[in-house]
Amino acid sequence: MVLNSLFFAFIAYGIMMVIALFVAAIIKTIALVVQRGAKHAAAGTDKQEG
DSSP, rough: HHHHHHHHHHHHHHHHHHHHHHHHHHHHHHHHHHHHHHHHHHHSSSSSOO
16 A cells, blocks of 8 residues: 555656646746747837737
8 A cells, every 4th residue: 555655646746747847838938928029029119018
């Protein structure tokens, strides 16, 4: 039973790590897009919709 619970905990930890990595990648991508959009908007016009 101990091995079973340890195995389950390891799988749960791995899933959480994968989800955290996906969330971090999505946040970084959104941040890059927002930064690029802000730079283009600042270079083009002073108006910013958002």
